[in-house]
Each structure stands twice: as C-alpha cells, then as structure tokens.
Amino acid sequence: MSRRRWRTLAAACAALLGVVYALVPVSIANAVGETSFRNxxxxxxxxxxxxxxxxxxxxxxxxxxxxxxxxxxxxxxxxxxxxxxxxxxxxxxxxxxxxxxxxxxxxxxxxxxxxxxxxxxxxxxxxxxxxxxxxxxxxxxxxxxxxxxxxxxxxxxxxxxxxxxxxxxxxxxxxxxxxxxxxxxxxxxxxxxxxxxxxxxxxxxxxxxxxxxxxxxxxxxxxxxxxxxxxxxxxxxxxxxxxxxxxxxxxxxxxxxxxxxxxxxxxxxxxxxxxxxxxxxxxxxxxxxxxxxxxxxxxxxxxxxxxxxxxxxxxxxxxxxxxxxxxxxxxxxxxxxxVPSGEQAATTTAVRGAAYRLVNRNSALCAAVAGSSTADGGNVSQQACSGAAAEWVLDSTADGYYRLINRGSNKALDVADCGTADGTNVRQWAWLNSNCQQWQVTSTSDGWFRLQSRSSDKMLDVNGCGTSTGTNIQLWTSLNNNCQQWRLQPVGTVAIASMQSGKVVDVANCATANGSNVQQWGYLGTACQKWTFTHTDSGYYRIVPTHATSSCLVVAGASTADGANVEQNACGGTNSQWRVEPLADGSVRLVARHSGRALDLAGCGLPNGTNVQQWSWLDNICQRFHLMPV
Structure with a gap:
C-alpha cells in the first residue's frame, strides 16, 4: 500500500476518532518537569x-x-x-x-x-x-x-x-x-x-x-x-x-x-x-x-x-x-x-510576548481553539484567522523549544495524554511544564515552518490534509507535505528590538518620505518605531511603519550585497518582503526575500543612530531581534 493511501485510510480513522473525542470525558494531563535544581x-x-x-x-x-x-x-x-x-x-x-x-x-x-x-x-x-x-x-x-x-x-x-x-x-x-x-x-x-x-x-x-x-x-x-x-x-x-x-x-x-x-x-x-x-x-x-x-x-x-x-x-x-x-x-x-512551589502546577496566565497566527500552507486557515473555549481540553482545529482564539504567544522554554500560549484562553498547545501515535489529538491545557507542551520551530522553505512536538518528534498536522473550517489538528509522522507546514503571522503592532542593544528599529526623524533612512534608536513610543506585518505570499511579509502606512521596510535599490542600506520606501518588489524566522534562543531573524540576507546592525553598534542594513547570516546577536507588542 502506498504511503498516500495509508495516510488517507489513517486520516479517515482519525476522523472517526474525532467523534469519540466529543463523547468521552477529557483526560487529565500530567506534569513531567524537573522537580529539583542546584545552585x-x-x-x-x-x-x-x-x-x-x-x-x-x-x-x-x-x-x-x-x-x-x-x-x-x-x-x-x-x-x-x-x-x-x-x-x-x-x-x-x-x-x-x-x-x-x-x-x-x-x-x-x-x-x-x-x-x-x-x-x-x-x-x-x-x-x-x-x-x-x-x-x-x-x-x-x-x-x-x-x-x-x-x-x-x-x-x-x-x-x-x-x-x-x-x-x-x-x-x-x-x-x-x-x-x-x-x-x-x-x-x-x-x-x-x-x-x-x-x-x-x-x-x-x-x-x-x-x-x-x-x-x-x-x-x-x-x-x-x-x-x-x-x-x-x-x-x-x-x-x-x-x-x-x-x-x-x-x-x-x-x-x-x-x-x-x-x-x-x-x-x-x-x-x-x-x-x-x-x-x-x-x-x-x-x-x-x-x-x-x-x-x-x-x-x-x-x-x-x-x-x-x-x-x-x-x-x-x-x-x-x-x-x-x-x-x-x-x-x-x-x-x-x-523547585519553587507551583512551578510544576497547572498554570493559566497571560504570558508576555509577541503573538502569532499559525497559518496552514495547504488550507490558508489558522490553528485555533474551537469555539473560543477557555477550558482545559478545548480542541484545536483549523479555523478562520481572526480573534484571540487563533493567536498564540511563542514563548521560549530557554532550551531550544517554545511553548505556544493561546491569547484567548492563556492555555498551552498540548498533545493529548502525551500520546506519540500518528493521529494523536492536539488540544489546549493549562501549562504543566511538560515536554508534551513544547515545540520546535523548524524552517522548511521560503517562510514556511514545521512545528515538531518535543515529546514525540511528530509534526503539527491537519487531519487528512483537509481544507475546510473545523478540520481537526493532530500529530503525524513527518511527511514533508504542505499540510504540516505553517507560516507565522505576527499579530498587531510591534516594536522590533535589537538583542544586541535593546534599541528598536526606527525611521530617522519620523520622516514619511520614501528613501528615509532606517536606524536604531532608544524606544520613544513614536509611530515611526512601531510596525505591522502584512503577508504577501509564501510566508513573506511587508513590514509597515505605522506613521507611513503606504511605505515598507526595504533594502535600498534591491541590492543583494552585504552592507546594503535598509530604508523606508515603496512596497513594490521582493526587496520589501521579509521572512520572520524564530530562533532557538527565543529571538527572530528577519531575512530579505530577494537576497536571503538578514537584517543587521551595522558594526554591532550600540549608539542611537546606528545604521540598519542587510548582511549574510553571521549567527550573532547583532542579527537577532525580539518583536515586542506596543
């Protein structure tokens, strides 16, 4: 039997099991984190x-x-x-x-x-x-x-x-x-x-x-x-x-x-x-x-x-x-x-950090908590990409993985009963410091990513590659297909803060003209330090300053050279499109579509006014940023 036919049969079985999920009581998740530490x-x-x-x-x-x-x-x-x-x-x-x-x-x-x-x-x-x-x-x-x-x-x-x-x-x-x-x-x-x-x-x-x-x-x-x-x-x-x-x-x-x-x-x-x-x-x-x-x-x-x-x-x-x-x-x-009391206990809280929508490559729908449930065991399926139930805070667990905390419920994306079988359901549950609630974000191509469960190494997957609203989301062995790939859409208005300096990406003098320079500056709360992300295609985004919404973050002259300047300019070409890639340490890198080069602080500078440019990936903190909701 071919893998695709086996996959289709298994998906049908999983769909039947989805009915069972609605008929039986939700089982209780268990914490499995470390209980002690040393100084x-x-x-x-x-x-x-x-x-x-x-x-x-x-x-x-x-x-x-x-x-x-x-x-x-x-x-x-x-x-x-x-x-x-x-x-x-x-x-x-x-x-x-x-x-x-x-x-x-x-x-x-x-x-x-x-x-x-x-x-x-x-x-x-x-x-x-x-x-x-x-x-x-x-x-x-x-x-x-x-x-x-x-x-x-x-x-x-x-x-x-x-x-x-x-x-x-x-x-x-x-x-x-x-x-x-x-x-x-x-x-x-x-x-x-x-x-x-x-x-x-x-x-x-x-x-x-x-x-x-x-x-x-x-x-x-x-x-x-x-x-x-x-x-x-x-x-x-x-x-x-x-x-x-x-x-x-x-x-x-x-x-x-x-x-x-x-x-x-x-x-x-x-x-x-x-x-x-x-x-x-x-x-x-x-x-x-x-x-x-x-x-x-x-x-x-x-x-x-x-x-x-x-x-x-x-x-x-x-x-x-x-x-x-x-x-x-x-x-x-x-x-x-x-460990401190309560560290291993069920925790439901509004974890701080940037929120994202997880948009499936095959269906263009989002991973969301069904019915905007706030209960433990609330099912996760693909839904329209709107509302807090479809928004997830990506929060680093400090060791190369992320927990995904739903903005609507403040609960974590969770593998049901810590299952490891293909078709295991994915739901939300209070944070338990469990490997079954931790995910590795891995780049595939363009701006698409796989989310891999820490507990089983299996992928976040849309049941049967369905494209309809309400299709269940589950775990499945990696098949390298579009149904297991997602783009990460930043939600709302953010500052883009340098991991090197703590300063933010800024349009010089809050100028509105195309061709205005982009630099870093200490946060002032001005509109020229606030940005939104608009999807184009294939997981690439236009990064738009809120003070000049017809312009974008652009690599000047569509240059592909290291050191090419980054400026505010028209949103036309692929030099105005960026991939947002979460890294293992909780930061992100922003990669220009036309050149494959990363947003970079010139000379790793600390002063206000340090220029922002593109450069080949050097894997240093001068090319790492944090998206901060503002």
Whole structure:
C-alpha cells in the first residue's frame, strides 16, 4: 500500500476518532518537569534581581559594561540556559559605563502599571561618578521595551537603589559615602524616578562584622510581612569572604527618621557550606505565592573577590514566630533543592510576548481553539484567522523549544495524554511544564515552518490534509507535505528590538518620505518605531511603519550585497518582503526575500543612530531581534 493511501485510510480513522473525542470525558494531563535544581543559576551573575511574573521567572544581574540584560524562563533552573537579552544600552558620557546592581519593580506610576528598571552606572574609565538611573517599560512586560526616565540624584555618587512602598508612599533607598562610611540612605519619591524632600542617612557601618575590608553597608532591599517592614542589606567589603547580610527593622512610625530603624546585632546570612561572601540579594515569591525565596550572589572560594566569580544563587527561606525572616545558611552547590512551589502546577496566565497566527500552507486557515473555549481540553482545529482564539504567544522554554500560549484562553498547545501515535489529538491545557507542551520551530522553505512536538518528534498536522473550517489538528509522522507546514503571522503592532542593544528599529526623524533612512534608536513610543506585518505570499511579509502606512521596510535599490542600506520606501518588489524566522534562543531573524540576507546592525553598534542594513547570516546577536507588542 502506498504511503498516500495509508495516510488517507489513517486520516479517515482519525476522523472517526474525532467523534469519540466529543463523547468521552477529557483526560487529565500530567506534569513531567524537573522537580529539583542546584545552585548556581548563573556563573557570572553578581548583584542578582529575580521576579516571577505571569508564568516566567525574570533575572537581571551586573554586567559591568554599557548594556543591561534580562533572562527569562518558565522554570527557575531554565535561567541557567536562557539567552541573555540586552534590554537597554547606553553610550551617553555621563551614564555609559559600569552598569551595576539592576532591579526591576512592578509599580503604579504616572502612566499606569509599569516595570521600573533601576540601575547604577557612570563614566568611562572611572567609578567616581556612579549614580542611579531609572527606565520605565512601555507596557506590562519586564522585557520592555524601556524608556529612559531619569536619575533621582544625578550630581552625587549613589549606588544600589531599591524601592520601599509603605502606607501608600514610595521611597527610594540607596548606598552613599558619608565621612568615610558607605552608608544607607532613604528619601521620599514623587514618582519612581524623582525624589522629593530631604535625603536621610538611616544606618552606617558600626558593628565589627560590617567593617571587614572596608566600612560598608550597601544593597538595601525591603522585605515586608504582616505589617512589619525590614531592610536587608549587604555589609563589609565584597572583596572579602566576610561579605554578608544584615537587617534593619522599622520599629517606629516614620521611615524617614533614623530613630525609627533598629539594627539587628548579628548578621542574618553569612558564609557557610563552601559559599563565601553571600550578599547583594533580592526576594521573590514562588509561582503559587506560598513560598518566599532569596536570590543572592556568592563565591566558591575564600580568595574570590568582587569580580566575575560571583554567581547567582537562590533558595527558599522561612519565617520565625515573631514574623522575622529566617534565611538559614547558603546551601552548597552539591545540594538538590526542590523547585519553587507551583512551578510544576497547572498554570493559566497571560504570558508576555509577541503573538502569532499559525497559518496552514495547504488550507490558508489558522490553528485555533474551537469555539473560543477557555477550558482545559478545548480542541484545536483549523479555523478562520481572526480573534484571540487563533493567536498564540511563542514563548521560549530557554532550551531550544517554545511553548505556544493561546491569547484567548492563556492555555498551552498540548498533545493529548502525551500520546506519540500518528493521529494523536492536539488540544489546549493549562501549562504543566511538560515536554508534551513544547515545540520546535523548524524552517522548511521560503517562510514556511514545521512545528515538531518535543515529546514525540511528530509534526503539527491537519487531519487528512483537509481544507475546510473545523478540520481537526493532530500529530503525524513527518511527511514533508504542505499540510504540516505553517507560516507565522505576527499579530498587531510591534516594536522590533535589537538583542544586541535593546534599541528598536526606527525611521530617522519620523520622516514619511520614501528613501528615509532606517536606524536604531532608544524606544520613544513614536509611530515611526512601531510596525505591522502584512503577508504577501509564501510566508513573506511587508513590514509597515505605522506613521507611513503606504511605505515598507526595504533594502535600498534591491541590492543583494552585504552592507546594503535598509530604508523606508515603496512596497513594490521582493526587496520589501521579509521572512520572520524564530530562533532557538527565543529571538527572530528577519531575512530579505530577494537576497536571503538578514537584517543587521551595522558594526554591532550600540549608539542611537546606528545604521540598519542587510548582511549574510553571521549567527550573532547583532542579527537577532525580539518583536515586542506596543
């Protein structure tokens, strides 16, 4: 029997089975992810800050250069392999260099709920001008894009900023020199980047364990429980193995009064179990909100200092009966730690990121949740390409695969019962950190792709190569036919952010004329930094700026040469058409149809105004981009 005849017979059987799916109860999916991990999470990860938000862990740490980075992963352990994405870079002389101690907080600011990314930086070649800076996200995504908002204290040396929210008021905490002591300070804020009123010194190094190698208190971070407020800070020099954590307790009513703060007489977290100099910490909660965790850096040797040997580590902590934290001791790198509670549990949440439609090559219909169901087990079939039920967020699992989260239901594309047989049904289910919910996106030809199940290596397939609305979608062995090929249609308006610089693709001066240059620029929220994708044929798209909708992103003169300029121009030829190709690290490359060359940052530049061009694929971050909904 020929493979096509066998395929047709099997498809008919699968169609009959589709009736059975409607008659029997939906079976329960099971989680199969890893249940433990070991520290460290990142080898060179000093001054870490980690948060869990809408289905992902987000991690930032000191870079020492002029770029700010972020990692994200649906699992804590996945942060080890997640790609480091530069979400910001700066070449301004007063803040270009030595980026330290990032923190990102979700606050209600003047523009609504936003992420505020605060960091320390200064001038090239010296650390004498380090001071705080604040970025604001354009929306509610920790990955950005971000706008620069300002420096709370631009003319003095100040580092390690963090926020305290208390009784409806926002405060800034930081570390600053005073009479030979590096001490802790606080001030009231009128918004997340502006202080108001007096700066108040609330604590200086005074105890023997705070002055090892230098008189130092730095890295303050707030911790609150049952109406009690603490500031946990790092003490002694980070160049020593005696770097450790101390704690202040708000025992008075006014956080701006030094008398309201009481210092614990002993350190609350210090070297143990082969971990030296543990400090500069942050706090986060487990995915289900039932556990509190500390993230910090530590060294593996007593002779390691304040450099690149400091690694990111995380562990759970508990509370004493009097509501004071019990951090215990740093755990050794040979200790297996249970993953945060809820990481393996069913999770339905609006994962942040760009959404796509999966359009079948054979039928031109989209993979969608039937009936716009929001229930676990909602069937996936091919439908008209409209509505949130036909939109999927492609979210990297940090190890070469993607999970596809439906925009209408916030549930994941799932292989029924983790089946491996041809004809196994595909449905939606709450995210379970399961291989049966992970997919590899593989290019075939032109702008077409296969989606391959991680659990079975079989392909996302339209039953019987049907072309009618409602035809079921399933798994099938690769047949290299059009029924198993899909194009990925970006949905809505996006910014195109460089993985190298964090800056976005921009039409110079927001000009509307054809021939206007295209460059990178820090995100400003202007229409000339926002783009839509319009399909032409064979999975290629015109990329249209929202301020000049009759023009497109074009390779000038239809050149096929490396270094050919990219500009805004008429949408006529194949030099105005691009393939959007998701890569294993969660980024995309944009490939010009006429030349096969990739969109590229000239010279891997970081400054505003760096030219955008085409270049042969070099497999570097200067040719990788992230589509960011704006």
């Amino acid at each position: 460290p999470l990142v080898a060179n990860g000093a001054d870490p800050w980690l948060q869990y938000h809408n289905g992902n862990y987000y991690l930032a740490y000191t870079t020492w250069n002029n770029q700010l980075l972020m990692k994200k992963s649906p699992t804590l352990a996945g942060l080890s392999t997640a790609a480091a994405v530069n979400i910001w870079s700066d070449t301004e002389a007063d803040r270009c260099c030595s980026h330290w101690a990032p923190e990102f907080h979700r606050l209600t600011g003047p523009n609504g709920t936003r992420w505020y990314y605060m960091y320390t930086s200064g001038r090239d070649g010296t650390l004498d001008f380090q001071h705080l800076h604040v970025l604001e996200s354009a929306g509610d995504d920790p990955m950005g894009p971000y706008l620069y908002r300002g420096s709370p204290m631009p003319t003095t040396w100040n580092i390690d900023g963090s926020y305290l929210q208390l009784n409806g008021q926002l405060y800034l905490m930081w570390s600053e020199w005073e009479s030979g002591d590096q001490s802790l300070w606080i001030a009231q804020m009128s918004n997340p980047w502006t202080i108001t009123g007096s700066k108040v010194l609330i604590s200086r190094p005074s105890l023997s364990w705070e002055i090892q190698g230098g008189r130092t208190e730095e890295g303050p971070v707030a911790l609150q429980r049952n109406g009690k407020t603490y500031i946990v800070y790092s003490a002694s020099s980070c160049n020593t193995p005696d770097y450790k954590l101390g704690m202040l307790t708000l025992t008075g009513s006014n956080p701006l009064s030094p008398a309201s703060w009481t210092k614990s007489p002993n350190p609350v977290f210090q070297a143990a179990n082969g971990v030296y100099g543990p400090g500069h910490n942050g706090f986060f909660t487990s995915p289900d909100g039932t556990e509190n965790w500390i993230v910090y850096h530590g060294n593996a040797s007593s002779t390691d200092g304040c450099g690149s040997t400091r690694s990111t580590r995380a562990q759970k902590f508990t509370w004493n009966a009097d509501d004071t934290p019990n951090f215990g001791s740093p755990v050794s790198t040979s200790t297996n730690l249970a």
